[in-house]
Amino acid sequence: DYIADRATDAQKLGALETAVQRLERDFGSRQVPWGDINRYQRNDGAIVQEFSDDKPSIPVPFTSSRWGSLASFGAMAYPGTKRYYGTSGNSFVAVVEFGPRLRAWAVTAGGVSGHPDSPHFGDQAERYARGALRPVYFYPEDLEGHVERRYRPGM
Known part of the structure; x- marks a missing residue:
């Protein structure tokens, strides 16, 4: 305004x-296509990233929520960059259908691990950028075939 x-x-x-x-x-x-400018880049496990146009990055179609984007991606240029790199917005997007049986789909920006050596460090980055939500496994039977390990506190 x-x-x-x-x-x-x-x-x-x-x-x-x-x-x-x-x-x-x-x-x-x-x-220039928006995706050539607006990028997702996660180089390491640091909270504050050092962005570089010379390192791999992923095009992101979203904008800041300031412009009405529900899947918000706040990006800007950083020292030494021409591209914009996102550091704010939705880290997690989900859609939940409530009914006799709960159904949900979600995606996490980047991945669910902060450890660069983990296969889950960036395994959802492409999916996030495409807006391709994955099923959420809510019921025990949904987990079959999708569990890497189990953890039970106190046992």
């Missing part, structure tokens, strides 16, 4: 011209 109510036409056009110049400088064209 601030921009709509207070920015002059000249300020709006100036901001657009600056954005076009940056796209042409950094990406070679003003017609």
Whole structure:
């Protein structure tokens, strides 16, 4: 609302011209796909990542919730980068159907492990970026064939 109510036409056009110049400088064209700019990157287990355009990353179609995106992905450029890398938004997205039998689908941004050597460190990153939720195994019979190990506190 601030921009709509207070920015002059000249300020709006100036901001657009600056954005076009940056796209042409950094990406070679003003017609760059959003996924070439907006990226997911997880390099290691550090809480604060050091992002690099030279390291592997995944295109993400989502935007910040500020712009109305339900699957929120807040990204920005970091020192030395041209691309935007996400550090805020939904870390977990789920849909639950309540009824006689519960059914649910979910995805976790990245993976469910903070350990880079774990196979689950980034195993859901592509799925998250595609918005492809996986079934949630809720009932004991749902778990059959999907359990890597069992843990029972106190036993």
